[in-house]
Amino acid sequence: MTPEDETMRKLEQALAKAHRARQTLPLGPEWTQRVMREVRRGGIQEGPASARFGLETFIWQSAGLAVALALILTVSLMIWSPSPSSEDIGAVAEEFEPTPLFHE
Amino acid sequence: MHRSGLSDEELIRLVVVGDVELFEVLMHRHQDHVSRIAGGHVPSEMVPEVAHEVFVKAYTGLATFAFEQPFPHWLATIAIRTCYDFWRTHKGADVPVSALTADHQRWIDRVLATQSDEEFSEQSRQQEATEVLQWALAQLSPENRMVVTLVHLDGHSVQEAADVLGWSVVNVKVRAHRARQALRHLLMNER
Numbered sequence: 001m002t003p004e005d006e007t008m009r010k011l012e013q014a015l016a017k018a019h020r021a022r023q024t025l026p027l028g029p030e031w032t033q034r035v036m037r038e039v040r041r042g043g044i045q046e047g048p049a050s051a052r053f054g055l056e057t058f059i060w061q062s063a064g065l066a067v068a069l070a071l072i073l074t075v076s077l078m079i080w081s082p083s084p085s086s087e088d089i090g091a092v093a094e095e096f097e098p099t100p101l102f103h104e
Numbered sequence: 105m106h107r108s109g110l111s112d113e114e115l116i117r118l119v120v121v122g123d124v125e126l127f128e129v130l131m132h133r134h135q136d137h138v139s140r141i142a143g144g145h146v147p148s149e150m151v152p153e154v155a156h157e158v159f160v161k162a163y164t165g166l167a168t169f170a171f172e173q174p175f176p177h178w179l180a181t182i183a184i185r186t187c188y189d190f191w192r193t194h195k196g197a198d199v200p201v202s203a204l205t206a207d208h209q210r211w212i213d214r215v216l217a218t219q220s221d222e223e224f225s226e227q228s229r230q231q232e233a234t235e236v237l238q239w240a241l242a243q244l245s246p247e248n249r250m251v252v253t254l255v256h257l258d259g260h261s262v263q264e265a266a267d268v269l270g271w272s273v274v275n276v277k278v279r280a281h282r283a284r285q286a287l288r289h290l291l292m293n294e295r
Contacts, residue, residue, distance in 0.1 A: 004292075007216055008288050008291065008292065010215060010216055010218075010224075011212065011215060011216065011291055012256070012287075012288075013224075014215045014224065014227060014228045014233060015228075015233060015236065015237045015240070015257070016256065016257050016259075017224075017225065017228035017233075018228045018229070018230075018233030018234050018237055019144065019234075019237060019253075019257040019258075020257070020258075021228065021229060022143055022144065022148075022234065023143075024136075024139045024140055024142075024143035024148065024151060025139075025148070025151075026136070026139070027135050027139055027151075027152055027155060031152050031155075031156070032128065032131055032132070032135070034156065035131060035156050035159050035160065036125075036127070036128055036131070038156075038160050039124060039127055039159070039160065039163045040124055042160070042163075042164065
């Protein structure tokens with residue numbers, strides 16, 4: 001450790017000690033009543049945090065429903081959608097007349 | 105059982121279902137805790153205002169308290185983030201910090217010249233110590249100020265600081281290093 005580092009370490013320690021030794025004054029009953037007045041005015045149910053909480057619950061519940069619907073739709077499409085049968089493919093193959101790529 | 109004898113969790117459940125007055129019991133129980141945290145981050149004259157905001161936020165968000173951690177920890181996170189918001193909003197302009205005077209320079213010299221632990225402790229209790237610290241912190245950005253206070257002054261781990269601030273561990277680690285360097289540079293230039 002350089003002498004400069006040692007100097008800074010000592011100064012930092014003194015400042016940290018001063019920080020930890022700080023005193024805070026008690027907030028008092030008037031302060032408590034001021035906060036309680038504001039708390040009584042704004043109910044939890046109307047608060048932004050609870051509104052957000054309600055929205056989050058709704059989104060998560062809807063997400064489950066959306067996944068179930070998507071699954072049902074996919075399965076029903078796989079079952080009911082018309083797919084080309086082997087006969088259709090044969091008919092197309094018969095109608096197809098191969099032509100050479102280059103004229104001889 | 106008297107209602108003030110209820111646990112934090114019991115009180116929270118009752119407040120959430122509408123017994124608002126019980127929130128006062130929670131406030132009485134934890135206001136010193138919040139006041140101490142706020143006092144470590146903002147000027148002492150701003151502590152009542154910041155603590156007021158902390159409890160209003162706590163009340164508004166009480167329905168989101170998940171009972172997975174002790175209530176004081178949850179409250180501490182709100183308090184620290186409110187202090188961070190305070191510095192982001194004020195940006196030092198509304199909280200004037202006087203420049204260092206000859207008295208402060210002499211205090212720095214006295215600290216560096218101390219030989220015994222007793223003498224060192226005595227110097228740390230001087231008013232100049234708090235003023236030099238406030239001056240140095242005022243030179244930092246709100247982000248660096250929070251990290252220096254939490255990690256270097258309060259002695260929290262990087263992980264704990266990251267958790268309460270909602271930042272990544274890497275972000276806190278980088279800031280802690282850079283902020284300390286900046287602080288050292290400031291103090292060195294004042295010598």
